[in-house]
């Protein structure tokens with residue numbers, strides 16, 4: 001099939017590359033000229049495990065092309081995916097301007113190149129957006145077309161695998177013709193029997209928000225259990241194992257930590273809360289989820305203040321991990337941004353390392369914060385001569401360091417671990433002061 005993809009960020013680039021890999025001809029469009037140039041030169045502009053290999057193959061076989069001109073992607077394509085940003089607006093609602101501006105352009109292009117096409121909203125968009133996009137296009141053209149909702153569930157860090165083997169594909173459309181085309185396109189990805197679930201547009205749009213809000217709630221619930229564990233002297237790891245074996249609860253997404261971040265959970269929780277509000281419904285659970293997560297993100301700073309009796313000025317602290325989760329360079333809404341900002345304000349100097357996210361972190365941080373930070377190229381250089389170490393992201397390479405080295409090279413072997421990476425006994429044996437989340441402190 002001939003496919004157009006508009007917007008080549010984490011979602012668009014993975015979508016375009018994976019569709020090309022399954023034999024389709026794909027043209028991707030982006031307004032970012034530099035990014036397009038890099039992709040035209042065969043370079044993947046983001047860090048995403050496994051993407052390079054599939055991307056290289058698709059380019060070699062000439063099934064994946066890049067352009068800044070939407071017209072080029074439009075004219076031949078049977079299906080056009082909108083993978084555009086939907087950032088939070090002033091009141092937390094999703095900002096639809098990127099999507100609706102492109103819909104407006106599509107209307108003109110339908111006039112120039114008439115003929116049936118399916119326009120697919122792959123961006124996470126509020127209920128009613130398929131109708132809005134349809135309306136925008138229909139204002140400009142009489143050509144037959146359909147607008148379909150097809151939310152994306154990939155996880156950054158595992159995006160290629162998630163796209164290639166989705167647990168389910170959700171397609172929101174009441175048009176049989178569009179449903180048939182979408183089914184044909186996705187069949188190669190669900191050969192092992194996972195479902196393509198066809199439903200109406202509004203339910204499909206809401207499904208994406210319900211999934212992210214449920215996951216954010218699950219994480220937040222465990223973070224609150226961890227906070228209670230700290231008060232009552234229990235260990236959240238034990239509680240997690242105790243409840244995760246109940247199949248109604250499940251083992252995944254039960255790890256306590258310093259809150260959720262990323263480009264999706266924070267904005268999607270806000271957006272569905274806002275939608276509910278617009279329709280006169282107060283989504284109370286999500287009110288709490290947002291509040292708890294705000295404080296959880298900086299809970300490590302509170303623990304540091306307690307440990308140092310409020311006097312952190314002049315300390316030098318190491319930071320392991322900056323990205324919002326491992327296996328990505330994405331820094332959007334990462335707890336590290338908030339922690340480093342607060343520490344910089346308190347006069348703390350920082351030495352930081354992340355395997356992939358140093359550049360994106362620098363772009364997202366203020367000069368004031370950066371002026372207190374030094375970046376190093378490996379994990380071990382971070383801890384030389386620092387007064388404490390903070391672990392913000394659970395990259396694999398942080399899981400099994402030489403535990404004895406902490407006491408050898410740090411000024412004081414104090415670790416504030418936001419991701420619960422170490423066994424408490426191992427930390428004790430290594431002579432550490434080890435303060436983690438929801439578990440007894442080791443002194």
Ligand code: NAD
Nearest residue numbers: 007008009010011030031032083084085086123124152156
């Ligand atoms: P992103 O910011 O990484 O990428 C968006 C891309 O669109 C950028 O490259 C930008 O230059 C481009 N763009 C902006 N305006 C354009 C225009 N007029 N024409 C062409 N290109 C344009 O965003 P993302 O993370 O890929 O997310 C896209 C959507 O998918 C969002 O709605 C997001 O909520 C949703 N989503 C994201 C993820 C994720 O893990 N990142 C997962 C599922 C769903």
